[in-house]
Amino acid sequence: MAPKRMGLLRIRTEIFVGGEWVDISLHVLNRQALAISWGRRDYSSRVAHTKCSPQINNKGGLYSTRNPYSPYFGQLTQNTLVRQSLQLPDGTWEYLQHGEIPSWPKRWDLSGNDHYMPVQTAGILRRLGTGTKALKDPLRRHIDAHSPLAYWPLTDGESAIQGTELLGAGSPLRSVGEAGSFFQGQPNWGKGQLAAWLDPVVELPHATNGYVTATISPRTISSWSVDHVVNSYGAGNVTVLEVYDTGAQSATEPRVQWQIDEWGPASFNEVQLRIVERLESSSSAALLTTISDPGIYDGFVHHLRLTVADDGAGGVTWELFIDGTSAASGTRALAFRPLEQALFRWALVEGGGIPATAVPFGHLTYWGQNPPAAIDTYRAARGHARERAGRRIERLCAEQRVPLQVIGDLDNTPAMGPQKPGKFLDLLETAAAVDGGIIHEARDDFALAYRTNRSRYNQGM
Template identity: 30%
Template sequence: MAFPTTPLDVRTELRIGSTWTDVSSDVYTRTPITIECGRSEESGQTNPGKLGLALDNRSGAYTARNPRSPYYGLLGRNTPVRVSVPGTESYLELDGTESGVASTPHHASLGITGDLDVRIEASIAWHNTMLNQALIGKWGAPGQRSWCLRVYNRRLGLLWTENGTAVGFAEVRLPPMPYRAAVRATLDADNGAGGCTFTFYWARSLAGPWTQIDDPITFGGGATSIFASTAPLTIAPTTAEGVPPRLPFVGNAYRAEVRNGIGGTVVAAPDFRARPVGTTAFSDSAGRPWTLSGSARIERRAYLFYGEAASWAPRWDASGKDVWTPIEAAGPLRRLGQGRKPLASALRRRLPSYTPLAYWPCEDSQGSSSAFTPVAGVSPLAVTGWSFAQDSSLGGSSPLPVITPGGTMRGRVPAPASPATVWALCMPYRVEGTAPTAEQEMLSWTTTGTIRRWRITMGTSGTHILGYDADGTLVLNSNIVAVPGAFDGWWRLEFLAQQSGGSIAYELRWTKVNGGWTNVSGSVAGTLGTVSQIDTSFGPGLPDIRIGHLGVFAADTVTAAYSSADHGYNRESANSRLSRLAAEESRSVQLAVVTGDPTVSSELLGPQKPDELLALFQEAVDADGGILYESRTDASLVYRDRTSLYNQAPKLVLDYTVDGEIAPPMEPVEDDQRTRNDITVTREGGTSARVSLDTGPMSTQAPPDGVGLYDDSVTLNLAEDGRAQQIAAWRLHLGTRDEARYPTVRLMLHAAPHLIPAVLTLEQGDLIRIINPPQWLPPGPIDLIVQGWGDQPDLYTWDRVLNCTPADAWTVGVLNDPVLGRLGTDGTTLGAAVNSSATSLLLASSPGPAWITTASHPSEFPFDVVLGGEVVRVTAITGTGLTQTATVVRSVNGISKAHAAGTPVQLARPLTLAL
């Protein structure tokens, strides 16, 4: 960009109605634009972003209720606002309208009928459950369909036809992915085993490397083929009738590839990244001509802020000639934090989505006399002998009732809209006390079928499924051996029945919450009918019983409906919980996940209890130790997991000796703000672990031997007790780093515009590196983690102040790495004094072990050690005892000085085990 010799193109836009409107000409330059993003310190929680600016309102355009305004009725609370500057990379911007696409006409090379490999890199809300959009495809009206790659309800799928009309598809559930990512699908049309195979992948970019999503999907019944339609290849197509409605995706496309064969010849390769803004037609590297139509456009903007203007308050001077409207906008965290209503329990949130005929959560408050139902047209469950809100031990539920022996429940079940061919019931239960020997009634219901009344009785002596006809005659008496452990902890009692010819096929299943399952099945002559009423008198010989989330379904959906939700998604990873919660609340929030190592799970969490959405987000963040922050491009959130912070390459390198790259002041701070040397971590509902540092300069010992006691305690929702000890040790590691802080790094980008491209790519959690620090500071490099920043872009100046924390603690060991995988030895000191130029050091280790020698491990040399602040490179070691001689190269870090005998010697990069 030409800045700063020409004014900086700072664009401010308001989303007025459904259109982004450029209001930059009305932004007052006398009031600087101020932006704050992220957090100022390494706190556990990110504050909402902030934007401040003022709009010229002499025309009254920005008075929300002014009928003279061209925006009358369109401005109001939480009007979206965004601020951008010219970017360094172009993209295809799509707004989701049917006509807004990029396409290339049919060409013989695009008529792929066999193996297919399609890839696209885009920014899109991948995990939105409401999303039902197409990415790329050769997909026309019926009769002209070939294939289409789509995103639907957090799933990535490939549609294809063999005849241009009949549609087949394969799909996988998407893993946690960043907002900008690449996806890939391959079709092996003839897998050599009498079928076809679909495989799906994702990557950070089209360049890979590709990570396979789930297992390949194989269909038998012979090889397949793709219909060679003459439809254009389109980013992103609208699917035709006969398939669930699907529109072009909303977001940005960067590049795509279509290959004839898996990894085969590239037949189309649109790349929008270098296209000039406003381009409407071009040819790709495969020779295909592309045309943009409708609202699709090539844009090149980098966003500094995206948020919502919560208030519109016009101001004016006494003369009335100066009228302005100040805007204070905030990121989506502000809006999300306004609500205080806890989300319902996992089961209460999930079960209604399976359209039960009747459902009673039984989570009513103390003193209730019946059980509420969220299902329209269903009456409350009438009960006796129930004490509500007494038992909180079911992970996926709010407190449930305790039912005394002989308690009852009765509730009508509406008939399904169409004749039933299958129905199912499910009742989670737990018996408290000694299990009954004699069988007791556990569940009973009536139907309109041949068997009018069904009963299940259970005891340690056995179980029966009993059925009675309309006259009350026993027509089914299925005796079942007692199920071991069926009265131990929480179980789901599930019953499924379906019409099979002239018989009713039934299955009784016991599913242990957080455990296994067992089942029995059988059949009886008759017609199925529909469930009409729950009518149960719990056996008087039962001890107190707890039940909840009683459901009746007109489909075999019980297992899918209850699984995982019954135990509150216990042992779900932090990444998965954040993605799932965001998907469930996709009307109010979008969230992308950035993981540093897809092969390593983020922290496993305990049950999800009812709480506010942001509190549940923060619970996962606290347990895993990553960073949750606001996107700068839209109203979504981003989570960087803990592994994404390990061993980063610098995103931005600043040279102190280069004029303008670092603006004053750059001041180290030696303080105790982050010091914590006695840590207690408690697993919620479980054990506690305490770890302390009792020796050394950062220990709990009183000065001068240590810094004194700095204790801290935290309760985390962890899946395992054993993790409390490990997390406490990691937090102790973070809290006892003996190093200076550099809280802020100021960049005057108008003085160093060459930094702008790298600065625009910075995200919270990225590592920056400062090289060649001044002589009065310790030798570099200085590695810092960016926690947030403040921006003040103006016409001819642009200040960005980075909020930073030390990064060294996030450098962790890597197996077999020559630097990060090296173990040191304890208690090594110089056995004799050396001057500033000596190249031989006497090493005395106590208690040891001894250092490796050149003779025993020649390939492990050289390596760096530090003594008295000087880093030296060890090229050889001799001697097999605890006193050894090292040959070294001095002054690796620019420091060369004399050292006294007894000076500690240790690895320059000691091994740190990752959490």
């Protein structure tokens, strides 16, 4: 189908249907000027989405969405992609806009002879700007993007009575109080503050002790990792993460308990990793490592990870990470098995006293063979502080699955502080403002584009 002539210009209009671009230029009516608006309006601080209002000839109902005789039946959906391009004097084509058609309104005159559709095309910024809901916090978005096996963010709110597991791979995380019964001695749900940029989590109250626990659906895997995030600063506070594998706990096959003890400054100011092998009528314990002065009892958010993997020779390798850095590692002559239970205690350990201050605790995560790097998860817990403005825009777009074109060097942009809560476009604009760059729509794709501040210098005419 030949492109539509408009004066001395040739304008081509295409829609994406049936998995390919279809030229509909001959059906675009030439009875009005084809005006395309894009860019930043006068006195506006934000670039507006691209707009165009072509009228499409609908005689015969070719573009009627409910016409079963149309070759496009069932394909003209809400937000059908559309693109328009201009033929230059040398015969090449240059894109004017990539957008989408939100709806297909039908119109006709009184005679019934003129059937047309006054569609309104819009660029990607229109869709991204709809809604008022802020994004999840940076740690939650990081974990969601990397597909854990099970995840308890513990951001259920103050009315919660348990922590929801989001992926259906485990039971809710429930509280067991001092007397050993569920829902007795509850922690403070929704009142724990890990950091100003993270959503509130569960708070393990001071002057009490207890634990929260959940079961995990077993998986066929060759390694696993368990993460948790805390903010501990009280003298004498003791918290413990325990995870249990799927061992039978019989006379010959132990059920293995991996345990991370976090002893505050007035206790020992250290982190210990130990292992307990429980048989039917006996058990044995071993201290695998002690990390003195780990730097996690300072009132800031901290991330801990334990990784255990099959070594391929009948044993396992283990590694403990604190704030993204490997703190200790080793091997153990032990059959590898996946996990089936996780438990987090506060003060219920031998020698542990009653905690003097509350401990915020959250983002208990169970990973399979391919977890994100521990340092990346720790950076997300710290709100990606010191992240380059351009890289923040790139990351946010990747998390939202929004295509991004870049003009300039993203690493040659200023560093930013922790990412605060906010809507997607607001976060992008904040990063762009720090750099002095421009967020806009790409012309040759249905995508966003970012031009860094430095790329705007010394441009050729």
